[in-house]
Amino acid sequence: xxxxILGCGRIGSTLARSMSKEKHRVSIIDRxxxxxxxxxxxxxxxxxxxxxxxxxxxxxxGIEKADAFVAxxxxxxxxIMSVQIAKERFHVPKVAARIYDPIRACAYRELGIETICTTxxxxxxxxxxxxxNEWGAAAEYCNxxxxxxxx
Amino acid sequence: xxxxILGCGRIGSTLARSMSKEKHRVSIIDRxxxxxxxxxxxxxxxxxxxxxxxxxxxxxxGIEKADAFVAxxxxxxxxIMSVQIAKERFHVPKVAARIYDPIRACAYRELGIETICTTxxxxxxxxxxxxxNEWGAAAEYCNxxxxxxxx
Numbered sequence: 001x002x003x004x005i006l007g008c009g010r011i012g013s014t015l016a017r018s019m020s021k022e023k024h025r026v027s028i029i030d031r032x033x034x035x036x037x038x039x040x041x042x043x044x045x046x047x048x049x050x051x052x053x054x055x056x057x058x059x060x061x062g063i064e065k066a067d068a069f070v071a072x073x074x075x076x077x078x079x080i081m082s083v084q085i086a087k088e089r090f091h092v093p094k095v096a097a098r099i100y101d102p103i104r105a106c107a108y109r110e111l112g113i114e115t116i117c118t119t120x121x122x123x124x125x126x127x128x129x130x131x132x133n134e135w136g137a138a139a140e141y142c143n144x145x146x147x148x149x150x151x
Numbered sequence: 152x153x154x155x156i157l158g159c160g161r162i163g164s165t166l167a168r169s170m171s172k173e174k175h176r177v178s179i180i181d182r183x184x185x186x187x188x189x190x191x192x193x194x195x196x197x198x199x200x201x202x203x204x205x206x207x208x209x210x211x212x213g214i215e216k217a218d219a220f221v222a223x224x225x226x227x228x229x230x231i232m233s234v235q236i237a238k239e240r241f242h243v244p245k246v247a248a249r250i251y252d253p254i255r256a257c258a259y260r261e262l263g264i265e266t267i268c269t270t271x272x273x274x275x276x277x278x279x280x281x282x283x284n285e286w287g288a289a290a291e292y293c294n295x296x297x298x299x300x301x302x
Contacts, residue, residue: 123165
């Protein structure tokens with residue numbers, strides 16, 4: 001799979017390393033070149049410094065041949081804009097955005113954009129932990145050993 | 152349940168509102184009073200400005216009678232230190248910390264401290280989304296409607 005990831009923060013870099021390790025072709029974009037340090041020395045994908053809502057930057061990262069585009073910067077607006085560009089202008093089949101704001105995450109999902117709201121997920125899991133509720137399959141996202149710590 | 156929450160960021164404020172709405176007694180601590188704006192005007196819990204690894208601040212927030220303590224600041228070190236203080240010094244029965252660093256989250260869990268690593272959760276969910284894997288029960292943490300957006 002050809003995947004373009006926007007944002008080389010914690011989630012972006014973890015996802016990029018994991019996908020690359022499994023032989024997917026990964027391009028990762030960040031406004032700051034320094035962010036790529038999180039990928040470690042063994043990362044086999046492409047790194048592009050630039051703004052993820054800029055066509056030229058997206059093209060350089062291979063958006064025209066991408067099977068998937070994921071936006072995980074710290075900015076909800078950037079994430080949602082870039083995902084819309086990837087979907088509407090470049091017709092990337094699979095797009096997803098991380099959104100902090102639960103209300104917006106919900107609204108965008110209703111517009112057909114896949115969103116993951118780490119705020120809601122974190123708060124719900126904490127609450128279930130406090131109240132002793134069963135985690136069920138969610139536990140597999142939370143319980144991991146050190147070997148799996150890179151996803 | 153008497154719960155003390157350290158950190159009034161996105162997850163902390165969402166959790167505090169949700170627990171308070173369900174009639175739990177909530178105290179929330181943040182170093183910056185401005186952070187409490189996230190709780191909205193209807194929040195019925197206690198707000199304490201201060202450093203969450205300071206005994207006096209924790210006591211003011213009612214740690215001595217707390218059934219649970221949750222640390223969700225942006226700092227892994229603060230979260231883990233405060234959780235250890237709550238557990239060892241104040242004997243709070245249930246403690247949990249949000250940890251960004253997957254390796255540390257794993258190590259602390261092995262020491263018996265409940266941790267939620269939003270980095271791993273976010274990256275794993277994104278990966279499953281891209282690869283079309285089944286979310287199972289994890290979906291309930293990701294799919295929510297607007298009424299549930301406050302958890």
